[in-house]
Amino acid sequence: MPLSIDHDYITRTLVDLVRINSVNPSLAADGAGEGEIAAYIEGALRRIGLDVETQEPLSGRKNVIGMLPGAGGGRSLMLNAHTDTVGVEGMAAPFSGDIRDGRVYGRGAFDMKASAAACLGMLKALVDEGIQPGGDVYFTAVIDEEAGSAGTEAIVANYHADAAIITEPTGLRVCGGHRGFWNIEITTTGRAAHGSHYETGIDANTMMGRLLVEIEKLAQDLITQAGHPLLGPSSVHVPLIQGGTSRYVYAAQCRAELEWRSIPGEDRDSMVAVLQAFVDRLHTADPQFRATITPLFGRDSYAVAPDAPIVQAVSQAAQRIRGVDPGFYGEKWWMDSALLGSAGIETVIIGPAGGGAHAAVEWVELDSVMMFTRILAEATLDFCRAGG
């Protein structure tokens, strides 16, 4: 140390990756998917001299796994970067890879092709200098993180490591977790009748109103709690609602969807139980009130212990290289770390600085990408060292 990092290689790789359209086809009908970018990364890993395996969790969309075998006696580590991006609507030049004022521009530059380029740059530096970590190092370039996370799901089904680093962009801060989310369907049932027939009609929409009052109280209550030490409070809102069929007919049904952004200690069943208790109470007060609660889709929250060895290795490397405390924070949105965590792989999140993820102008700061590569290298060698 210090390891010599090939800045030109990393910049060139990043620009090449941005120029490849890898828009997730589940998000945009014209999304090219991860076929071409997987082939590029596979080639890059082979040129570095690593063993490469692939998986195809979805048709034509490949995970690429590069493996640097350890010398023995150290812990294994998995680096993870997703290769898909969100769509490019409203972007003037989404695949330009233009470099201006020390920034690389384009869809995915920040979220998160720079991180993939940094992982490749780090592995190349280790191989070029003949430095072998004690434990095995895996780089998993995964598909579909922006939609269904089929990529990381396939990784945890077939690969394991003692810890993982999700290289999502964090501005070089250390992230220890994020909230989960669950979409839960609520349906109130009334009785259809002509608008003039108050004696037979039961209005499912006003029934939903009673439930919404309870949900609003819950929403207010949750955000005033301290919540989780790293992630803060959980929150709920009702993003979708639809009731009735005609201006002159009592609504027979009203359907709403609630989204609950969860913290550790809250899971699908506990959230459903809270909502079911509202339904039961309202039904007891008025037997005409009828509602059902149905969980639709969600993902759990994740939080790693601050004293986990991978958190320590990454935090210390970031502190040394940045010269400032890299912090330890919780992110508001969901990431693949929850899947790795629930597979028993302690996971921390760190990546470069930039902006415009999912927005019309996206960029990454090249200086931060180089610094990030160095942090990754030092954290990897420390975490994977023999006897570590």
Ligand SMILES: [Zn+2]
């Ligand atoms: Zn991302």
